[in-house]
Each structure stands twice: as structure tokens, then as C-alpha cells.
Amino acid sequence: MSRVAEFLFRRRGGAGWHWTDVFTWFWLIGGLIVMFGPALWLVNSSFKTPAALAEFPPTVLPYVTAEAIVEGYEEPLQLFEVRNDDGSVRVLAEVRRLGTVAQMVDPANPGEIIRVNIQNRTPKRSIAFALDNYVQPFLAFDFFLYLRNSVFVTVVATLITLLTNSMAAFALSKYNFRGRSAVMMLIVATLMVPLSVILVPLYSVISAMGLFNSLWGVILPTVATPTGVFMLRQYMLTIPDELIEAARMDKASEWQIYWRIILPLTAPALAVLAIFSVVWRWNDFLWPLIVLSRKEVYTLQVGLNTYAGELNVQWHYILAMTVVTMIPVVLVFIFLQRFITTGIAGSGLK
Amino acid sequence: MGDVRNGIATRAGAMILAPVGWLANVFDAPLRMLQRRTGSNGMAVFFLAPNMLVFGIFVLFPLVINILYSMTGGGALFLGDRTFVGADQYGRLFSCGSYLDPKSCTEDLFWIAVWNTLAFVVLQVAMMVAVALVTALVLNRELRARSFWRAVFFFPVLLSPVVVGLIWRWILQRQGLLNLMVFEAGGTPVNWLVERNWAFTATIMVSVWAHVGFYALILLAGLQAIPKDLYEAAEMDGTRPLRVFWRITLPLLAPNLLVVLVLTLIRAVQIFDEVYVLTGGGPGTSTLFLTQYIYEVGFASMLRNPGLASAASILMGAVLVVLTLIQLGIARRNEQRGKMR
Amino acid sequence: MSQITLTDVSRAFGKIGVLHDINLDILDGELIVFVGPSGCGKSTLLRLIAGLDRPTGGAIAIDGKDVTTVPAADRGLAMVFQSYALYPHMSVRQNLAFGLENARMARAEIDARIAEAARMLEIAPYLDRRPGQLSGGQRQRVAIGRAIVRNPTAFLLDEPLSNLDAELRISTRAELAALHERLSATMVYVTHDQIEAMTLADRIVVLRAGRIEQIGTPLELYNHPANLFVAGFIGAPRMNLLPVKVAAGGTGRSSLTLDGSAGFEIDGIVSATNGDVTLGLRPHHISLADAGKGDIAARVALVEALGSETIVHTRTSGGQTMLAVVAGQYPVASGDTVDLKFDTSHLHLFDDTGVRIAVS
Secondary structure: OHHHHHHHHOOHHHOOOOHHHHHHHHHHHHHHHHHHHHHHHHHHHOOOOHHHHHOOOOOOOOEEEOEEOOOOOOOOEEEEEEEOOOOOEEEEEEEEEEOOEEEEEEOOEEEEEEEEEHHHEEEOEEEOOOOHHHHHHHHOOOHHHHHHHHHHHHHHHHHHHHHHHHHHHHHHHHOOOOOHHHHHHHHHHHOOOOHHHOHHHHHHHHHHOOOOOOHHHHHHHHOOOHHHHHHHHHHHOOOOHHHHHHHHHOOOOHHHHHHHHHHHHOHHHHHHHHHHHHHHHHHOOHHHHHHOOOHHHOOHHHHHHHHHHHOOOOHHHHHHHHHHHHHHHHHHHHHHHHHHHHHHHHHOOO | OHHHHHHHHHHHHHHHHHHHHHHHHHHHHHHHHHHHHHHHHHHHHHHHHHHHHHHHHHHHHHHHHHHHHOOEEOOOOOHHHOEEOOOHHHHHHHOEOOOOOHHHEOOHHHHHHHHHHHHHHHHHHHHHHHHHHHHHHHHOOOOOOHHHHHHHHHHHHHOOHHHHHHHHHHHHOOOOHHHHHHHHOOOOOOOOOOOHHHHHHHHHHHHHHHHHHHHHHHHHHHHHOOOHHHHHHHHHOOOOHHHHHHHHHHHHHHHHHHHHHHHHHHHHHOOOHHHHHHOOOOOOOOOOOHHHHHHHHHHHOOOOOHHHHHHHHHHHHHHHHHHHHHHHHHHHHHHHHHHHO | OOOEEEEEEEEEEOOEEEEEEEEEEEOOOOEEEEEOOOOOOHHHHHHHHHOOOOOOEEEEEEOOEEOOOOOHHHOOEEEEOOOOOOOOOOOHHHHHHHHHHHOOOOHHHHHHHHHHHHHHHOOHHHOOOOHHHOOHHHHHHHHHHHHHHOOOOEEEEEOOOOOOOHHHHHHHHHHHHHHHHHHOOEEEEEEOOHHHHHHHOOEEEEEEOOEEEEEEOHHHHHHOOOEHHHHHHOOOOOOEEEEEEEEEOOOOEEEEEEOOOOEEEEEOOEOOOOOEEEEEEOHHHEEEEOOOOOOEEEEEEEEEEOOOEEEEEEEEOOOOEEEEEEEOOOOOOOOOEEEEEEOHHHOEEEOOOOEEOOEO
């Protein structure tokens, strides 16, 4: 442990602690707690039973209270550890509670009621993960359907985005044609028009096309991202024109040049765009909220939001579903974090 | 090193494309015929077409008819069924006894949203830039496992707004983690999302939490572009750290800071998702922001009024256009400065 | 048969003309070199022939067939690019095969041709490597191989040696010459290096500012440069050029006056309008003589002793810099005063517009 600490805290030059070092570690440790803490607490809570969730103060680990079926009582009774006056401990089941006194029975001897001051008993608990929180949303709710819709939207939108954006970027980076700069200007201009500015007319366009309540209505407006075209064009500009001319001399058609020369060479940029597109589409909320009004077509985000409104008291389900919704993004983060962060630093896109 | 990685990515790309290589062949014959008609340069139009089609239908066209929408009234959806009302929608938005007092306005919700958004933008942007800057400075120090620490702050950026909203709803609820900590510290638990000022503060904190990693990353890239020898020279001169920060770091980071400032502004003006999930605009209207107003008026409320929503969105769009033009101007200036170096 | 004919070819970018009325016949099987300083339009001319660019005027024909509007792919030509332009994501073998596959050639034929080219160019060991794993010289061979397997009507080479180091450039130059010999194919070769042009070419086309200055064999260009530009461009070290006054001399002779003082007579009548001409004399045609025995006195400014020959930089009393190349090692030091002796049988005269004057 001390060696870990030594490794972590070793300072350049080995001089004493400057106040900036103290601050640095304060900020890093604080950041670790504030950034990860809430998400971890959510994951942790998602494994608790409704009863454990309702407790205040909450426990750190997910406990379930032990219960026992006692002869003569229909419902299972909750078990408590009762401290006797002499300091010995025994396990009793609670029948009912009256003020500060609990009426309890020994499961082995159910006939005799024992009165115990509630100060002297603690619930008998064991650590258990309430996996039911995760199973039920799939069985009882349409959660699986939402998951499928979200996967469909994410995958299809990303594929179309990659195809159309890379084709457009190819045209804008490797051809000279009249109106090219006008097209570029147009694309720059629309960087200024976020979705929230055209909600109403876009909704009418989607409705007129019969795409209301259709996943395609969610997918199509998102695929012509100006950022994607920009980023790919920037990358393609670095591919030497001589390669394309060599391919033309090699009797390649323009389509083959695009597919067999440009696309493979643009792979790094395509990968970055693909990752971003997956995260964007998986996380989209406002537009699906508007386009999708029937439960069968909800995406995860819309479905989750609706649950959070409807199941206001059933937090155990909401927490579990939130965790499931988080999983793909967390996986992307764990495996591609370095790729993403360098991608952002390089292109400033989000 | 970069070359090697690029090589690997390129090879990976070729491998990914190989299974769908038949696409190249299937489309090749008809496209060759097309190319015979258009010439190789003419194929640019073909490559541009899909993107521009989608772009035209789902971005440009709506943008143009948005202006028409804002000049029509009634609840009908399609433009043809709507009645022309001229500038009435704008008139309605601006009919106010005093702009400072939303209650005196016909559209009191609009002005509540405007003032809420303004307050949010000012506070959130200030907080965001400050926290991002400190984080970037800390990450720029000689750290072990820097990429780990960078990841720590970046982690929430990828989370969906709904997840962010729910995480914090769970933390801030009456029996949540925050109240546990307050309780343990001997304080009185607060109902964070039910008290107006606390709820408003929460929207700022949560949005900073969710996005600060992104801006810290941009600033960190800017910091790492500052030549190390400048710091070494300052160290030789025995310059104190704070003075190094004010006289070297800050001036050289200024272009990146400007970019971050404008980007946060643009995003803050449009704030919706995580706030909507966190507070739903409440309690009352204390966290009702512009985008939510547009959404509610356009789609959700009983008295749907698409024309009014359009007018409000055009006003918001105008603000965003100004901000974006500033951003593009800065970007261009930075680029030129980069070239001069 | 592969004859390329350019008729009045011009190319302009907007209002800026890059090539003006180029007329040129490239003969079957010849290696023709376009040479000129950068920006002279030689690469543009090659790209017009290749079909990668379209002329704004004139016509291009291959074997008598007008190909002016035919796309590059259908002209049957192969090109070796300055950067080699090898597809970085394909192996050497795939690079060679790409063009043949596009032409829908049978697999067996493709393999046979690749094997043949690999043997000829000695690149068989690298066939499964990627261009990034090859050295500059190896890449260059692959680029040539990619052209060879196509079995083209003509080869177009755009400064193919400029990315190689000096030593490799010389050996590759020899290999290219051998290759041309063996394939006896038409080759159009672009370079800015006049030595490359002299050593490789059957004929050289000297270009300047989008116009052809002279077409001829290397020795024609060397011995009879058509104008001042060609005279200065071909040959190293550069030809000495100095203004002289010409006047009628003895019978059938002309007298030339340098710097208004020293002068000498030559055989032949020089017809110059006002007597102002430019005298051109290659450094190899100037020798050093004892004081009083040469044509002009000069002070030695710099001596470059190369062992096999000595390059002497001198300055005449009139302030003209003159170079002399003397065979072997010559005992002279800077500061010395020497006399320069001109080999008058090898002198060139140019009129005030720079055009060569015939001496009759």
C-alpha cells in the first residue's frame, strides 16, 4: 500500500510539497469521487430491494432482511436479532410492533409471544443482490422492445451516416466542380441550426412523409451531420491526389476509387465518426420524444424517461434500467477512451 | 508512432470493408455507365446527392418553412391548413407590461423561460469555464497515469442526458445520497429538487458535471500546445507559479478559452435534455428553459400553438447564429495565427 | 505502334495560360524527355497526355486516333508518379493486380504478368509486403512494375527519380535506360534535371513558360542550342554568356570585341543588326594560357580542384564572371592573373532576342 502511495505521490525532483501539489491531489481525488461516485451509487442502489431502498439512512451494501415462515402465521415474518438483558443474542420473528415494544416469537416455539423493546433488536440481514430488478423490466415491461429499437436506430443511423457523409466528403475534397464552395458554405451555415430551432417544421415534414411514430423518422433527420462531413473531408484532403490519379490510370471507376481506395484509407477518421455517431444516436432524447408517441416504437431513452414519470415509486426498476442503458456507453468508454479523447482534442467535435 | 497506429487502423478498415467488398462490384457496372455519361468529374454530383438530399429535406427545407410557420396561427399541423397571421405570433411574444416582469406579459411562460435561460447561461458558463480550466491545469501537470485521470473527468460526457438526469434525481431525492451526507454531517436534509433555488442550482451543477470533461479536454490540448521551453525559461527566471499562470499560460491559452466560452454559450442556450429529466422544468416554472418552452408549446401542452413555438425558436435561432458566427470568426483567426507560427 | 501527336495543345487555368500551342510528335519506341525549370508546364503536358487533365485547346492523338476527350483509363497508357502513388493499404501484389482486375483480366493471366514483372524488376521477395514496409528504391521498382504489368501503349514517367538519394538515382537511371532498351516501348519522361535528360533521352523537349524552346537529340541541344535559354539550361557547368560587339573583320571573317577592349576574329560572317550579340562559350572550351597569349585577361576568383579536372572561376577586367574547366590538375590559385584562351570553333552567338545566329 505504501509503495502504491509512494508511486502515486512521487514528485519530480523529490522536493517538498508545494501548495499546488496539494491542490492538484485535492482536485483529482475530489474529481474521482464526484465524477464516479454518483454513477457507482446508482449501480449499487440498483441491486437493492424496494425495502432496502426505502431505508434512511441507506446502507452501503445491498441487504435483504431475513424472513421466516412461522407456524400459525400466514405471512412470512421478519427476523430480528434480539439482545437479551444478559448480553446473549437470539433470533426472533416479529409479529407486530406496538409503539416501542415489539411482539415477537421464537420460530422454534411459535406459541409464546415475547415482548421486546425495539431498542434491543436489529433486523437480521444478509447481503443479496436483487437481480429481480433487472429481470422484471425485461419480462413485465417492454424494456426489451425499447432496447431493440435503440439498437436498430443506432446501428442503421450510424451506417447511413458513414456512407452518406463519406460520399459527400469525397466529392467535396477530391473533385473540382462548380458550386463546391457554395455547398461548403451551406454545410457551414447549418452548423448554426441545431435541431431545437427547427422542431416544429421538421415535425411537419416527418408527419407529411408518414414517418411519425416510425424509427425511420428518428433516423433520417440525424444522418446528414455537417460535423461528420467536415471531419471526413478534412481527413480526405490529406490523401494525396496522385493516388486517385494512379487509380484512374489503372482503369478504376470513380465508385471503385471511392470504395477501394478512399474508404480504406479514411478508416481512422471513419472509426472516430462511427464511435461518435453510436454515442450520439444511443443518447438522442428530444427528437425521439417528439416523433415517437406509441410505446412499441420507443427508444430506450424515451422509454426510460416515461418509466421514470410513470413508475415514480418503483425506483428499483428505474435504477436497473438506467444501468442497462448506461452499459453500452460505458463499454465504449472503457475500450475506446483514448481514441475518443484524442479524437476530440484533434477535431473539437462532440 | 502515429504512422504505425494509422497503419493498423487502415488495415483494420480494409478488413472491415472486405466482407462488403461485393458492394463495390454490384454497384460498379451501373455506376460505370453513369460515369460514361457524366465524366469522372461529374460523378461528384452522384457522391454528393444522398447527403444533400437528406440535408435538403430535413434541415434546409424545415429551416425555410419555419419562417412561414412563425407567421401562421391555429393548431393545424400542415402549413397549407394554417391561417396567415403576419407578425402576430411575435407580437404576442413581445406583448409585455414590463419585460422584467413575466407576469405582465401575455406569454408569461416565454419570458419566464427567457429569464431563467439567461440566468442559467450566465451562471453555468462561468462555472463551466472555471471548472474546465482548473481541471485542465491540474491534468496538465506532470502526473502519473494522466490518461486515467483524464478519463475520470471525461466519463460523464458520454452518458445520455436521461441517464444523467436519473442518476442525479436518485442522488438528490429526499432520501438520497446527498441528504445522507448532510445527515451524517449533522445537518438537516433538504428536498433539493422541490425547493426552487436548490432545483435551479442543481440544474447548473448537473450540467457542469455532465459536460465539463469535454471542455477540459479542449483546454488541455491547448495547454499541451504551449511550448515547454517557455515554462523552463520562466523557471530559470524564478517566476512564481501564479505569475507563470497569469503571464504565460493564460495569454497563450486565450484562443482555446474563447472557443470553449462560445461553445458552452451555444450549448447552454439550448439546454433541455438532462434538465427535463431531472426537474421537468419544476418546481413550478423555476427551471423552465427556452427549448422546453418551445417543446411544450409546440408539442406537449393542451393549447398547442406550433406558430408560437416557431416564432420562439426563430428568436432563439437568431441568438445562436450570432454566437456561431463569433465562434467561426474565432476559429478562423486561430487558424491564421496557427499558420503564422 | 504507339505514336503520340500533339497539335496546338494549350492549357489555361482561368486566365493564366500554362501551355501555349504545343506541337509535338512522339515517335514509336522513343524515350522522349520533357525538361525545364519548375513551373514550365512539363508536368501539365504529361498529365494532358495521360488524360488526367483536359487541354483547353488543340488535340491529342495516339496512333492517329484523336483521344482529346477520352478518359485516362481508356487511353492505354501507364504512368509512374513522382510520389509513386502506391496504394498504401494493398500489398505489392495487390498494387500490381489492381489495374488488371479493373480491366477484368483472367486471374491466371494476372498472376503470370505479375510474376514476369517481379522477375524483371527483382521485386519477387516483397510481393506480399505493403508499400510502407519498402525502401524508397523498392517502392520505385514497384511503381514501375505497376506500369509494366499493364503492357501499355506508352509509359509516362513524372520525375520518377526525384525521391531517391543521389547514389540510387544514378543506378536506377541506368536500369531505366536498360528497361527502355529491353521493352523498346515509347516512354515520355519528365524531369527538371538536365543530366537525367542528357543521359536517358533519345530526344529532349526543352520547355519554358509553357512553350517549347527546342526539340532535339541530347547532342544537338548541346552543340547547337537554338537560343540563350537552352544554351544556359543544357550542360554543366553552365555555358559562359557575355555581351560582345561584332563587326566585319578580314575577308570572310568577323571580329568580336569584349568589354570594349580585348577582341579576336573568327571565321565566318555574322549578320547582326546593330552589332550587339551574346557570346556563348562552354567552360570546357576555355583554356588557360600564359599572360599575353590568350584572348582576354582575367583574375582567378575561385579554384575548384576535382582531381580529374579543375574548375576555375575568373573575373574579367570588365567585371564578367567566366568559368573555365581544365582537364587534370592545374597549378593556379585565387588572386592569380591568367589569360583565357577561347576555342573559337565551339563558340555560340545569339542575337538581342536570344535566338542563335548562324555563322556563315
